[in-house]
Amino acid sequence: xxxxxxxxxxxxxxxxxxxxxxxxxxxxxxxxxxxxxxxxxxxxxxxxxxxxxxxxxxxxxxxxxxxxxxxxxxxxxxxxxxxxxxxxxxxxxxxxxxxxxxxxxxxxxxxxxxxx
Numbered sequence: 001x002x003x004x005x006x007x008x009x010x011x012x013x014x015x016x017x018x019x020x021x022x023x024x025x026x027x028x029x030x031x032x033x034x035x036x037x038x039x040x041x042x043x044x045x046x047x048x049x050x051x052x053x054x055x056x057x058x059x060x061x062x063x064x065x066x067x068x069x070x071x072x073x074x075x076x077x078x079x080x081x082x083x084x085x086x087x088x089x090x091x092x093x094x095x096x097x098x099x100x101x102x103x104x105x106x107x108x109x110x111x112x113x114x115x116x
Contacts, residue, residue, distance in 0.1 A: 002069040007042050007109075023107070038065075059113045066104050
């Protein structure tokens with residue numbers, strides 16, 4: 001099976017839920033979060049983690065995972081800024097099915113913490 005590599009910046013609470021799943025799935029979205037948006041490259045995930053998650057939660061983590069490439073084609077890629085700011089937009093109600101198309105485990109590639 002052909003896969004695509006995606007990244008997801010997460011805070012500590014979301015990371016704990018991923019860990020509780022056995023590193024196999026992302027938790028459901030909150031009611032005010034209609035889109036699950038993994039990003040297309042690690043550089044962008046690092047930016048989000050450092051600039052948003054660390055100030056908001058005290059720490060941020062970049063996760064990496066593989067998804068069935070053919071399945072991923074059903075979702076739009078959105079550019080939300082500069083050249084590297086591409087996201088795969090998955091409607092929240094489709095996240096469980098999306099999780100079922102993750103190949104292998106979700107892994108943490110980077111960790112960032114608020115500096116004192």
